[in-house]
Amino acid sequence: MNVLFVRTDQYGAATDGGSFSMQKGMLAGLRNCGHNVEVVTSCPLPVPDGMRVHTIDFSPLYNNLPEVISIPHNWKVKKEVRGIIERFKPDFIYQRHSGFNITGALIQRELGIPYVLQFDGSEVWMKKNWGKLYFEKLLTWAEDIALQHATAITVVSKVMKKTVVQLGVDERKVFVVPNGVDPQRFSPTVDGTWVREKYNLGGKKICGFVGTFGQWHGVTVLAEAVNQVIKQDPSIHFLFVGDGGLRKKVEEILGQDNVRQYTTITGLVKHDEVPAHVAACDVVTSPTVHNPDGTEFFGSPTKLFEYMAMQKPIIVSPVGQIADVITDGVNGVYAKENNPQDLAEKILTVMNNPTLKTTISNGARYDAETKYDWNVHAESIVSAFRKGLEVL
Amino acid sequence: MTLLLLISGNPEILQQHSTDAQVVVVKIDDKIISQPKRIKQLIVEHNATAVVVGTKELKFQRFQIIWKMLFFVLGIKDAAIIDEAGSKNSFSVVRLLFVELPFLVAECIASVAMIAWAYVMFPILRKGKRA
Numbered sequence: 193m194n195v196l197f198v199r200t201d202q203y204g205a206a207t208d209g210g211s212f213s214m215q216k217g218m219l220a221g222l223r224n225c226g227h228n229v230e231v232v233t234s235c236p237l238p239v240p241d242g243m244r245v246h247t248i249d250f251s252p253l254y255n256n257l258p259e260v261i262s263i264p265h266n267w268k269v270k271k272e273v274r275g276i277i278e279r280f281k282p283d284f285i286y287q288r289h290s291g292f293n294i295t296g297a298l299i300q301r302e303l304g305i306p307y308v309l310q311f312d313g314s315e316v317w318m319k320k321n322w323g324k325l326y327f328e329k330l331l332t333w334a335e336d337i338a339l340q341h342a343t344a345i346t347v348v349s350k351v352m353k354k355t356v357v358q359l360g361v362d363e364r365k366v367f368v369v370p371n372g373v374d375p376q377r378f379s380p381t382v383d384g385t386w387v388r389e390k391y392n393l394g395g396k397k398i399c400g401f402v403g404t405f406g407q408w409h410g411v412t413v414l415a416e417a418v419n420q421v422i423k424q425d426p427s428i429h430f431l432f433v434g435d436g437g438l439r440k441k442v443e444e445i446l447g448q449d450n451v452r453q454y455t456t457i458t459g460l461v462k463h464d465e466v467p468a469h470v471a472a473c474d475v476v477t478s479p480t481v482h483n484p485d486g487t488e489f490f491g492s493p494t495k496l497f498e499y500m501a502m503q504k505p506i507i508v509s510p511v512g513q514i515a516d517v518i519t520d521g522v523n524g525v526y527a528k529e530n531n532p533q534d535l536a537e538k539i540l541t542v543m544n545n546p547t548l549k550t551t552i553s554n555g556a557r558y559d560a561e562t563k564y565d566w567n568v569h570a571e572s573i574v575s576a577f578r579k580g581l582e583v584l
Numbered sequence: 585m586t587l588l589l590l591i592s593g594n595p596e597i598l599q600q601h602s603t604d605a606q607v608v609v610v611k612i613d614d615k616i617i618s619q620p621k622r623i624k625q626l627i628v629e630h631n632a633t634a635v636v637v638g639t640k641e642l643k644f645q646r647f648q649i650i651w652k653m654l655f656f657v658l659g660i661k662d663a664a665i666i667d668e669a670g671s672k673n674s675f676s677v678v679r680l681l682f683v684e685l686p687f688l689v690a691e692c693i694a695s696v697a698m699i700a701w702a703y704v705m706f707p708i709l710r711k712g713k714r715a
Binding site for chain 2 (some may be wrong): 200235256257261263264323334437517
């Protein structure tokens, strides 16, 4: 099949974080499965080597006011993508959902090309909870337009599917496609020695965390757990890989608890270097928390699948999709959500139990290879498109 | 002392583009633009005589005129927005008043028209209401 991936939101030039690894993996997966893929974007987007990328720039006229920029861009993309479509003849467009983005719907209406919507979350909800929202009605309408015109909608979790169905979308055209991993790149054969040397970690027992320090990552819960772990076992060192909004808060907690010397915060690392950082750890954590407004965590953390593929013993809080992916004692260990005491206990338990470590890490690797390879993810998108056509 | 307000990009590379030998890097979220008092506080805190906003790629950095308005309001004379490649959008009061502010006015007019147009178009494209 010919698949045109369209991501035309204004996210700037930084391409750190799970959403970009996810896209690169998904695009590679589609290609590995024999599909022809081209990409349309408006900001720099990491893509697999050799993949054709078409850049449609934003108009410089709408660069200083919030939100408005995305509205005229829909029509600009629709106009400029016409030539690409005439040449490439995509079977379908795979469009990433973003605020005020109705490009897929406009193209579908004018050129008849069906599209699958990659819906990672309601922009209305995210802007209300994580940002500022100036034109709620317009954003709601735009989201409705994007959802209504899509042939199929892929979401990363059951929680998100429930949300989309609640927005009035036919359940039969919503498909859960969890994030995935490249098990060749994130492999237990990766050597993390240089990371240990770089941060002078020597032979310490390392408990790791990878993430962009976002609200839902639970990184402050891990920071609070450090003190309790160190009291029991001061030979454990914590490696926080990443940077982001909650870093300052994490540093404050570590400072107050006087445990800064038991931790290393790397700051942002290149995605290519993430496998070595995970390899340097003995145990890794994903202490994800529910949303601040009390709603259920709806994501599908890429890092979880990366940990699994690296064959690492994982401690997770069983929220949202994480509880579907990880089974306590089989491919990971559960710690209660938002509970530093329990998280500390579980870190100590796993760190000091070689049999448990081997069991859960082998289980994790097996699942990563068989269920969460990006190729499986990519085929699920194509399958969603086919099934979506049947619903029409 | 130059205060490098880092929105995105590599701080080491961005520091190399500064002419000042003494640079303090403060990582910020670009939403800080709505908090002029916080920016003023950072300038006073670091005793900065110059301010540089650092970004990975200038072309994709939004709100550049708003940043310059802030420099003007806060009385910062030596300021610029720079990127990793060394591109620089320098602050000048004359350019701000006679080129960039008129451009911003045009942007506001175009934006109002665009919003009004969207209020007409979106309901036409939308099929029915949310459940």
